[in-house]
Amino acid sequence: MAFDAFQKRKERQLLWLLLPALVPLLILTIYPALYAVYLSMTNEALTGVAAAKPRFVGAANYLRLFSDGRFWNSLFVTFVFVVGSAIIGQFVLGFISAMALRRKIVGAPVFGAAILLPNAAPEVVAGFMWISMLAGGDHATLSKILVFFGLPYVDWLQTFPLFMVVMVNTWRGIGTAMILLTAGLAAVPAEVYEAARMDGANPRQMFMRITLPLMAPTIFLYMLISTVSTISVFGLVYALTRGGPGNKTEVISVYIYNQSFAAFQIGYGAAGAVVALVVSLALGIAYVRSLKVEV
Template identity: 55%
Template sequence: MPSTYQRREMLRNRMLVLPSAILLFAFVLYPSGVAIYTSMTNLSLTGPAALNPRFIGFDNYTKLFSDHTFWRSLVITFWFVLFSAIIGQLVLGLLSAILLKRQFALRPFFNAIILMPNAVPGVVAALMWSSMLASGEYGTLNKIVAWFGVDPQRWLVTFPLSMIIVVNIWRGIGFAMILMNSGLSAISEELYEAARMDGATTWQAFRKITLPLLVPTIFLYLLVSTVTTIAIFALIYALTRGGPAGATEIVGIYIYNQSFGSYQLGYGSAIAVVLLIFSLIIGTFYVRALKVEV
């Protein structure tokens, strides 16, 4: 009887997992397999290779690792992820969570302001910021800096990477704040009371209590934000299309340009596979770091 019951429970659990497994196969494993196979062909959108692609092995990868434009896009992606997700969103999200834990009159208002960018689609956010960063005297940012005697700037031409980093920070602070707030809520107030009784300052309590206990939450945020920031496409494409002169051509934009600009689907797939491998390595590092003991 127990054996029959166990078999029924195992069957029931497998049936519960089956829909997720089907979705995982349909939208992750199968497309990844197709991309890996395509990366080993000369598939193109035009010409003979469009109708009859042939298997070329690792030729696309050999070309890729000697492609200076690819390495440049990888470096740009690194700086974009570092300053927008790992530093900008994390630091400002943590500060916002700490400040909004305090009770003050306009707390709901500031909370709504920080969370509102999360509800804005990437393309809509890009159009909003295109207006704000427009060159000439009618751009919103140029009107603001004119009050301080600064001449109008072509922000997306002079400071292209810095501007898209600012826009991405603006969009991501809300998610960082929510996650940091959940981590702060899990810290017992008794620890802070004991620290105050022992004469600890606010900074000492933050450094010795808050920060160590937030380490798992911080690594969880870094895992999610790093992978999602690497995959950003619509926001940058709508703002700069990777320009000027490739200054904002992160790997996602480079994949698009090679696949649908140069019509080389096989080569674009090879870049996507390499990016997937990098993402898996980063994800594995963060998952291991999540097991850290504090």
């Protein structure tokens, strides 16, 4: 009985300690998420008549959204962006780097640091550096390299805007993929490889039959994490292209931003935001379930 009372008091104390974290999270993340759902059903705007007297409009914003070619375009661009940079680019190059660094490599820490460096760069710095590398026609570094090999130069951000955005985001995430996959590779017991070598397996077979299957859970988790975090990328794309030229690089987060803060249509922008929230939450729930978090 006395123990029970003690336990209860202790739990109450702990709740007090959690309160300073709980309150801002409720007010500044959970409530805005719910509020976004409400806003998406109004004609709220930053300027004009609707700003003074917002009305409830039901599903009108969603109907408009789903018939808006620019919205579908942003979903398509986001899809290409995620698959191209997170699923393919970062993963493949990160995996290759992790595999290569498993060998006895002279200067391995230097390579590791070099590959991780882009990860440390703030989004705006990354955008600025790459504009300098890509813009400027025949003056751009990447063009100079092409010209050096006798190829014609290209105005990269005008000709292949989406591909360039994918490449820059790939560049930014190789390091994290490498670190995570290195940890996964280290968890594969060395005896398994030893046994396979005894049986005369070649490196290709060992990779296909041992490394990949044993790494599958790590890879799956990595894909979920990077998909979710890539969907929310804003600053990098905005600093690099601001969604242009045309809407060729307008990922969903830039679309929401443009609708809400450039066109001032808050209610309509919120409908786009809700779509992004639902997709991210669904992926997040899949992530939490597959993680089987021990809490």
